Amino acid sequence: MTVSIAHTPIGAPAPVYVIAEIGLNHNGDVEIAKRLIDVAADAGAQAVKFQKRTPEISTPEHMKDVARDTPWGTMSYLEYRHRVEFDREQYIEIGDYATMRGLQWFASPWDVPSVAFLEDLGVVAHKVASASVTDHELLQALAATGKPIILSTGMSTIDEIDDAVSHFDRERLVLLHATSTYPMPPEEANLHVIATLRRRYPGVPVGYSGHERGLQISLAAVALGAAVVERHITLDRTMWGSDHAASLEPKGFEHLVRDIRIIEQAMGDGIKRVFPGELAPLAKLRRVMGSPDARVAALASAPAVTG
Template sequence: MGTSCCGAARARATAGPGPAPPHRNRRGSGAPSAWANGRRAPPGGKANQRAAEAGLMESYARLGGLGPISAKGLMGSRQRGQRKGVVGPGTRRLGCGSARGSRGADSGRVTLSMAVEFLHELDVPFFKVGSGDTNNFPYLEKTAKKGRPMVISSGMQSMNTMHQVYQIVKPINPNFCFLQCTSAYPLQPEDVNLRVISAYQSAFPDIPIGYSGHETGIAISVAAVALGAKVVERHVTLDKTWKGSDHQASLEPKELAELVKAIRTVERAMGSPIKQLLPCEMACNEKLGKSVVAKVTIPEGTVLTLDMLTVKVGEPKGFAPEAIFDLVGQKAKTTIEEDETITEQAVENHVKKVKC
């Protein structure tokens, strides 16, 4: 699924050390911290919190067994009690920039503009634009001007808005992609609308199209890849039972590993659009492949008709079944016994007809 943009399974989990998140998350800020403001402390306190995060990082690193993925570069906005990273098809390291600052004018809060500058200074490999900011056109312009690849989600947006986004970003920064997304947590299958992937591919043929999933399980995300998604984004949590709807729609590390493995399998299975007999089929073809045989005894010199011929497994191999109509009208050079294979040596001047 490698593309000029990024192919990724986005890993999102509750954050570790860093400034405490505000008591109440703003809409669109993602999963609240499971232990922020005394809502729920992880068993064993901060020591276990750090151990859990270390385990998550180890899970990320072990995904390298499915491809050259490194834990280098993991970072994220900690003000909201969450961590974001990316792994998966087409990209080979963790870490993305997702600017989710406050929209308010309060000088004590991080603004989107400040977040973009901060992430740019950190040299993140690409910017992720969350669905809630996709129609924030000034923000899109500022982000695009940084020249980094952009992954733009489309939850809560219309096709008309996505056309506007394309027209704004494309002239500034051609290295971006759209993700089909439905902003619901957890997302029900009937609201996924994977066919939008095909609609985006038709409307925007010159950029990669992907999928951002908030459903439970991995089956729908794998199906998105089969439909041509070049980017897959999923949220990751350490515990689905933690408070906050985002955790219910997230994958635990083991599921993330299963998703990456399944995606790699589907990538291989997509194969070639050219239909032909493959080397791996030769053994089966030798055993089960059929030939044209004589349905009745055909005397020498007889002009072949369709009712004299049939198709069976026969030895030695003769004319393939698809040649049966071409044999009609040909003359038998020798007597052909019933159930005997029709071979080139048994037919005079056989010339295969070319089908138009």
């Protein structure tokens, strides 16, 4: 079964849907956000994703007054959250820019008012952040939109995921396996959970949201059948901010998308056959010939030579 986001199918046999997670890596700067949108578009991603909060609601009470050193001076954690949030006009500007670059865009709302905020902007889908899996009030608000939902499953038990899934129409639901360690060590990747989720929720496309350094684990997820790959992107991993160290820089993200498309081609259909390129080595190296049927089929499927 596939799920459609603005007429783009997600799930086999559709191509892997690649999401460039900008999150808060724009550091509250619209121009940085636009440069990151360019990175995603130039690499060949299908979507960019942001995060939307109402700071007074989404910031835990015990964190609000905690002092934080920032590029704009020392401020409370709540003040910092306000400093990096985009307002409506800024979201319209970056949303229009993403659309102009041929990308779908949406966000992870962290509270109910943020759902209404994003709905007013006409987002094509919503993302449930791993931290929000147990926020049933938020899940109900998201389900009521009728939009496709991409749900990350990091820091969650299987029972918590069951409860979250129960809120949504599975025909509009995509699950992402994730481990919410930043950056994530390889031994915590647990990629076989992709198959576990696929078996537990038949028909629901399952993808992977990665927080590791490098490309290998995300590419392994594709080989294991991930229908979606989401990775954070940054202009420079040394920039200030909590997510930059677990993000891919422009060249790394470009290589990720390139290699995902190569793996897709390499996976094939599972039918064992003799390929046209094998015929010359076969004729040269095989001493005892078997059935001619495979060779005839390979010749028949070989591209025609003209001129």
